Amino acid sequence: MANNYCVSFLLFFTALISLLPKSYPESTNQYSDEHQILLGLKRYWGSSTVLGRWNSISSDHCRWGGLTCTKGEVTAISLPQQTLMKPIPPSLCLLKNLAYLDLSYNNFSTSFPTILYNCSNLKYLDLSNNAFGGKLAADINSLSAKLEHLNLSSNRIMGEIPPSIGWFPKLKSLILDTNQFDGSYPVQDISNLANLEMLTLADNPFLPAPFPVEFGKLTRLTYLWLSGMNMTGEIPESISSLTELSLLAVTNNMLQGTIPTWVWQHKKLQYLYMFNNGLTGEISSSVTAVNLVELDVSSNNLTGSIPDDFGKLINLTLLFLYTNQLHGSIPPSIGLLPNLRDIRLFENMLTGSLPPELGRHSPLVNLEVCENNLSGELPADLCFNRKLNDIVVFNNNFSGKLPESLDGCYLLNNLMLYNNHFTGEFTKSIWSVVTNQLTTVMIQNNNFSGTFPTQLPWNFSRLEMSNNRFSGPIPTLAGQMKVFRAVNNLLSGQIPWDLTGISQVEELDLSGNQINGSIPMAIGVLKLKALNLSGNQISGTIPAAFGFMSELTILDLSSNALSGEIPKDINKLNLNFLNLSMNHLTGEIPTSLQNKAYEQSFLLNPGLCVSSNNSIPNFPFCRARAKTNNDISRRLIALFFVLASIMLVGSAVAGFLLLQRQKNSQDSLSWKLTRFHALHFTENDVLSGLCEQNWIGSGRSGKVYRICVVDGEGGSRMVAVKRIWNAQNLDNKLEKDFLAEVQILGEIRHTNIVKLLCCISSSEAKLLVYEYMENSSLDKWLHQRDRVGSLVPLDWPTRLQIAIDSARGLCYMHHDSSPAIVHCDVKSANILLDPKFRAKLADFGLARVLLKTGDPASISAVGGTFGYMAPEYGYRLKVNEKVDVYSFGVVLLELTTGRVANDGGLEYCLAEWAWRQYQEYGLSVDLLDEDIQDPANTEDAFAVFTLGVICTGGQPSVRPSMKDVLHALLRFEHKSRKRSLQHAVSEETTLLES
Known part of the structure; x- marks a missing residue:
């Protein structure tokens, strides 16, 4: 019995083993095949953010990012925003179970990839936001019959939509908006998609045609977006059968007629957008679509009044009825809506007051009711919930004082109250630096009073307060200010010398006030386009600095x-306009202004005169100096005497120099010295020091020497000399380097830019003589300490100060130099340090002077240093200041991490590394250089590291300006000092208590 049992067991075990080879290896092979297919995709497409983490060492690819597996087999690939460019490869469809594919937001630019016809199990396909072009193939239905979601939105596909688009029996969403389809609407074909729940054809240049009546068959639709596709006629009644609709958008078409009653009574409709058509008639008085969340029927020709039933729309968050012909009052019930965030009723004929409860019961963010006939006071609780961003009520008949709720309205961004009848003292908290969101204040033509703080908030970009009763001194306009108009107020005192701080003000109008004192010379640094100081009590002279205001076109000092x-x-x-009338000016009018275009510019200045008969009429001639015959004789005799003396002296000097030339073939006559500062040394002092023992290094275009020269009476100083030698081999590139440094550095005067003392040139060599920076470059202190054993690590306060100094230099170049200057080679090796570790920018060999501030300068070849170069530097023909912002961002990353800009390859580029670290792991102390990993420094170091990441953004438009960067660094420094002071006080208190 036992033997039979053993035999039976052995037979069963043998049979079981025999089955294993038929199943287990097959599963293993399929798993291995998918693994290799995916690795092939990585090699083909390159290492993007997600693909870079697909690792051949890892055996379980189902754990890789962007993949989803079911029972160990890949069923979904999601790779949006990976900058993929190469076409979709055939190997993708070897993943036999692939049902979900998302390749949106990449850079594909082929025609529609018919290779996907081989992905027979696809249910979800998203190729949106690429650059696919051409026409859709007539056999588009060759895609999987299982397809439920097709998204081709935001591409460049053109032509007609083929009829086969309607042959997908299971399709639930068809998203074709924002392309270049220009044929007829595929009405009949799409109306056959009985299971369709989402349809978007918007923003395509279709041939004009009526609203498709056939779409009424798509009774399962919940989302219908047909905006901007040249629809005409009226909204058909057949669409009322779409009882499941939650969104209906037909904006920017040519629709006419009234809005059907069924729209206002739809039970499930949440989002209704019909703006920018030609719709007419009144809004239905019976509104029962209580599920509406957003309603926009603006920019039509709607008439009548706003129905009181709108107060029943308790889910409503957005109400846009602007630019119509609505009249009557705004129903008080609208002020009771609990979710209302944005109400825009401007450009109508509304009367009466605003709903008294408006703002109290909902998180109101935006109120725009300008260009009506509204009156009364603003509601008392308008900013009750502290969410309000915009108050735009200009051109009405509002009156009274501003509501007290504005006193803590710290999220305000735009405040436009002009052309009303407001009175009382203006809310002081508006000027508070705590209100750091506010950018625009336009309150002109009211009857406000009050005073300003010493400095207006940083974010202010526009302040217009003319024709009010503001008094007191003029504030400083630091920050983003572009326009400041304060005409006809009671402002007094002098114009502050630091009027603009570091603002970007372009229009300044302080006319009609009580300002006295003189015009400060500092006004010449402004980039003003218009300046009006007329009608004040300003005295003194007109500063010559006005001549530096190259963009000024309007000047009124009358x-x-x-x-x-x-x-x-x-x-x-x-x-274009000049008025200096009614002053006490004297002397000759400048010659360029002596023409009839300016004949009204100098009236009632009796001391002015002209020098030409054909210039400004009614002005006296300037008195000419009499020239008698005796004067002429005496001058001729003196002139002959001087000429004779010069000839005699010149002959003697020439003879002497000729002898010297014979004695020394490298004499001073072969060299030309151009001074940019007062000097006590000669070219011979420099030339004699060009020897090997004074050589300290090599720059991009020549050797650099440290030379001791004469400095004053018996003194000496060190200078740095860059030599560009050997004229026979001096190519155009080095010649341009030399000219760029001489042109730029010779004219710059700034504490944080290295001083070019002079240049010395001959037919054989060119020399640039700089001030000598004792502590060499930042690169040496950050990255060469191991080779130079005597260097100690830089502490955090020193690093932050170096960053601020460098930012100040670049800020001057970009924003305060005219024309603006782009350095084009900002790096730690070009940031030099003085004995106190104060930083200065150096090496302007690649700099380009912008022909006009803000305009990019053409470059003929790629320059800069790898690891510091902005991405656009290599492929764009034009660059602007943002290339310097990128490079400076890399320097900030060097200061915080201690890492070099690159280790010799793109994978090790510091900017790329920092971005990945920031995205994947956030801010960790491991990011920081170990020499600054003190807990007292980490907060500031993290802030500067983050700023570096922002500065090295791939798109120039998203990078901040150097002015913004400097402001941020100064803010970090202020916080750091404040913490240090608090720490010191705390320690002192502890010592006293002990």
């Missing part, structure tokens, strides 16, 4: 007490 001559530098300006 009706003041200005005296002295009109500066000749004003000749440099290209003024």
